[in-house]
Amino acid sequence: FRDSMTALPSQVVPGADPSTRQLCFAWGPAEVLVCETLFGRRGGSSSRGEGELPPGAATRSADPVCCIADSRDGGSGSSHVFVVRKDQDVYIQTLRKLFNESHGIFIGLQRSEEELAGKSRKAQLVQVSKNYRSVIRACMEDMHQAAISTREPALQSQYSTQVSILSAMELIWNLCEILFVEAAAAGPLLLRLLDWVRLHVCDVDNMVREVLSSENPSKHELFWNVVDVFVLQGRMDEARHLLSKEASANPTSMNMYKILDDLMKKMPMPSLGNTQTLTEMELKWQHWHEECQRYLQDGTFASSSHMESICKILLGDEDAILEKKELMTTWYHFLVTRLLYSHPTVKPMELRFYAQACSRIIFIFSTSSMDLFLGGESSPEPLDTILMAAFEFEMHQVIKECSIALSNWWFVAHLTDLLDHCKLLQSHNLYFGSNMREFLLLEYASGLFSHHSLWQLGVDYFDHCPEYGRVYLELHIERIPLNTEQKALKVLRICEQRQMHEQVRSICKIMAMKALRNNRLGSALSWSIRAKDAAFATLISDRFLKDYCERGCFSDLDLIDNLGPSMLLSDRLTFLGKYREFHRLYGEKRFSEAARLLLMLMTAHIAPCSFWMTLLTDALPLLEQKEVIFSAEQTYELMRCLEDLTAGKSDKQKFQDDDVETMKVEMLRLALARNLARVIVKEGTLEGS
Amino acid sequence: QDNRISIWSVGDLGNAGLNNEYQGEPQLLCDIRHNGDVMDMQFLDQERIVVASSTGTVTVFRHHQNNQTLSANQRWEKAHYHVDQDTCSGGAACTGVICSNPEIVSVGEDGRINLFRADQKDAVRTIDNADSSTLHAVTFLRTTEILTVNSIGQLKIWDFRQQRNEPSQIFSLTGDRVPLHCVDRHPNQQHIVATGGQDGMLSIWDIRQGTIPVSLLNAHEAEMWEVHFHPSNPDHLFTCSEDGSLWHWDASADVSEKPSFLHQGGRSTTYFSHNAINQSVVSAWLSNDPTKDRMEITNLIPNQTLSVNSLDVLGPCLVYGTDAEAIYVNRQLFA
16 A cells, blocks of 8 residues: 555556647546647746646546547547547456445445444444445455455456555554444443454464474573564564463573463553443552552563563563564554553544554654654654544544545545444535535445446435535536447436436437437337337338338338337327228228228318328228228318318429329329219118218 | 356255254356347356357356356347348347247347357348347247237247248237236146236237237236246246246136145145146136135345346256346245
8 A cells, every 4th residue: 555555646548649739638527638729839838738737637547548539630640539538447357246245235324224323323334334344345355365366466466456555545444443333432442443453463473373283382582472463463462362372382481481471461451331430440550550560670580581572562662662662663553552552441532642652653653664764753654644633533534635646536435324224424514515425425436437338326325415426427427338238228217217307318219310320210219109209209200201102101000000009199190000000901801991091081180181182092092992982071082181181282383293103193083083972872772861 | 347257056956954043145157248238148058158248249158067167158249130231330239049949039129030049150140120120038838939029019929940030920918018027837837828917017919819918817916027838837836027026827726625734824735736727727817706816925035225227047956146236046935
């Protein structure tokens, strides 16, 4: 973590050469577009003209992701457009588990019962925090496995970096859980901190394992180191166990050993249950402390420097503890050890003073020899700043520092949300209205949307941002690429569940247009039905009718014959369905029904005017039948329709009409007249009414 | 995008713990890169898997069990395409695939039906423009007949013995033409077919009679992605949906009719009474009388969040996958 997180004030976009061209940029929902302009560099540079990204964007790792092909050639060479994406972490394969699992925990937390008060609510929140941590650890484990098993050195170093980042995240989260979520009180606080140290300072584990597994531990050269480690971490029983081995090997120091062992056994520790009050514990501890003091001053341990230093540590002697800095490796280990042996009943609010006292010695624990050489205080590493802020109970500072140090929003978003549920963050209103929790969640979810499949997680996060979540979702959801129908259906379902009607219409239109272009008329219709888009249904019906006019037969009969209630979506569609029905009736020789339908199509104005000629032409064979089909009334109606149609045409159109058109009209008039004649006769005779 | 086909081992089948003990995580045995989204897949035989891709390609992978690797055995590129097979961007997603060794049938967003034979380079039969809308799923009805469902709510039977490119029968929903997404046929009684729709409705059809469903069951709140009859206990049906739930439909006969020693916690006891209730299976799915044969419906997912996209069931095992990038295995389905 220390080595990888050097704060970058800016990062250059490779390939964008600011010395020759001025660059311009534009913000997108998840990306920044940077492009070269026509303008060359003038003398003098504006504050942001160096091809560097503005500082706000560059605190994330901003790597150019792709380079869109040049827009024009010639002139002063081709130009490029760069797409700069902020959140590269989203694409790390092994972190996907982290995002998915934490999403589940997040949703569970949002849905959990608010009515539980007091202890049970706190226990619930602590459990949530533990779940988050176990997900981080699982991810760390996977990443570690990947690092070991991969053969590419570049990948290996990337994985190892990730492991150390995750480990640092878990360290910080654990401390926040102890101090903020669980808000351990004096007494249990120290025990939790001891657990925390033991869990996370594991540089010494190898050494411990080596000594314990050796045949004769007391003869091992690192024996006393391991005993010291145990003492420093408050692992009294293990220390005593090891010491007993030494004692049996070295009978001369039996006396010293017995006293030391006794002291260690009697050391009062805070208890988790309610078996003793704080004052009782303090009293006992005071007595014990004085006893140790006496033994030290009497020179009981004078002959063994090791045991003497252990006794000094037990007394909380700062110098003695500092001597063992290689075994502690970190300043927070030193802090906790010192608390254990000088003030085990420390209250949470007092931690800050002890922590601040440590700040001057942080540099002692720095691994960089350069710092030691320089002698003075170097600037503390980001991790140290964050932990220090935590010890000082500056929650906002912790979040701020983490935001700067980490490369994506995952950590701060989830931690802040948890702290908000613990009701620990005052609604710290940022100047554009939403609070910090919402701001961080919005940023995190926006980052997810730039991923081709993790965007689904982002939706739920937006749902739980009351002020701006919906707006963000509306903007993002339209930009998800829809390469299969199934993906489109998922997006649509999300929009429909949230009553985002605009987006539903727009997505359905896109899918319908795509289908139409591919000649999938049935699919196009199905999309317009979903969106209840009458205009598009009209468009599709016109396509069908056009096809019919050109080819003389219908395509996709399975669709038109089975329109069902969706026929009513648009007039044109209804016409199409009914027209097809006319053809079917005609084919089944049910002429009078067909005739009735045909007439109805015209008189009820279901048919578009442009189609009337075709309909009238369709009426011709019916008129020419041996049997009279159209009644007098109907014939008059048909004639009226024909006259309406021809009257509507202007003189100029009539002049332009070719012979076919005029002949058609003539034929129709003739047929109608003949039919009228026959039907009058038929209806006039006695049988024919 | 990095999509992969993976094979996992879920531990010994015979090694079930005494008290539903946690068996340990599934182990990844091997995987191979796949071009495009995996829309559907099925085992062709013990070693070969047919996969349908969103690029329109149908691939047959072979799993070599001796060295635990996967290799692409055969590939039909551009099995599904829009307009012109030769243009590079014309691919249409292949939405469903069904196998009956050695035949493979695929359907896609281009409304096309392909019949392939494993080891034959070209398609045996292709029905272009079989449907004017997207075909969402396909399953075998008999050895030469298949069932397809499409996005205008139609269930069609196609007979490969016939040369004309028309369905031999068309069924459709009453009312709104809601798209149908999945179809499955009863393993023993071939006239019973179940389909799932975009509105989450489960329809049961009797294809011997009528053109409309026999029963409509209001099930999920969103698209039903898959429906499966249990292959050996067909009075159990499983459906999964976009709303994140997976339902187990238990239509076995009335519990009170069985002798008490066969009850196991009030749930299914089909292992014992399988033969006895075979006669009543007909009525179970086709019956319209809700009071007579009570159907037990259980949601198998306690905390539902994201969509359950796919499921499969065999014997006592149920496996399903969700949009939260997780796969769940239940090895004691009827316990």
